[in-house]
Amino acid sequence: MLSACGVLQPVKDLAVRHMLDPLVAERPLTSSAPAIAIKRPSLPEYLDRQQLVTRKGDELVLSDLDLWAESLSAAVSRVTASNLSRLTGSMNIRPVENFTALDYTTLLELNLTQFEPDAANTLILQGTWKLQPVNGKETPPHFFRIVVPISSAPVSMAGRVTAMNRALQSLARQIVASQHLKSS
Numbered sequence: 001m002l003s004a005c006g007v008l009q010p011v012k013d014l015a016v017r018h019m020l021d022p023l024v025a026e027r028p029l030t031s032s033a034p035a036i037a038i039k040r041p042s043l044p045e046y047l048d049r050q051q052l053v054t055r056k057g058d059e060l061v062l063s064d065l066d067l068w069a070e071s072l073s074a075a076v077s078r079v080t081a082s083n084l085s086r087l088t089g090s091m092n093i094r095p096v097e098n099f100t101a102l103d104y105t106t107l108l109e110l111n112l113t114q115f116e117p118d119a120a121n122t123l124i125l126q127g128t129w130k131l132q133p134v135n136g137k138e139t140p141p142h143f144f145r146i147v148v149p150i151s152s153a154p155v156s157m158a159g160r161v162t163a164m165n166r167a168l169q170s171l172a173r174q175i176v177a178s179q180h181l182k183s184s
Contacts (some may be wrong), residue, residue, distance in 0.1 A: 017069040018161045022082035023169040029085055034106060034181050035092035038081045040073045041110035048072050052157055055116055066157040083172035088181050107132045117160060123148045125167035131179055146170045
């Protein structure tokens with residue numbers, strides 16, 4: 001019985017945990033406007049899981065070794081808030097779980113329908129976004145489709161995550177440009 005206990009060894013965790021990161025250059029945040037709450041985005045359920053998901057034809061493949069360090073929806077709202085803050089110079093753009101109307105003038109709603117590579121090894125970020133004023137009438141959503149080549153050869157999950165970061169940067173730039181958000 002004792003000799004059997006000696007055989008058990010700790011299992012080495014081979015998983016790699018990935019995080020999304022903002023790519024807009026850091027700069028001092030000195031403005032109080034715009035004041036935007038970033039609502040946690042709506043994602044297809046198959047994407048918002050710990051494992052990175054890859055589409056292979058009609059199949060979805062879950063990686064046992066490539067994992068998210070945080071939920072994908074939380075990462076998208078965190079990175080979007082940081083990218084928008086850096087682009088506008090505003091210190092009042094934050095991801096929120098529960099929107100508090102007194103703290104923000106606008107709520108950013110994201111509905112992502114795709115955030116994964118296609119068969120041609122390009123990352124597709126697609127969905128709608130809208131900036132909804134706290135006080136005011138309902139605003140229409142804006143459709144977007146952002147295509148970013150995955151540059152690493154051979155294809156790696158790190159290259160894919162970099163492409164995802166680039167896509168989120170492009171989305172933030174698109175939001176700022178289309179809404180003429182103040183940049184300090």
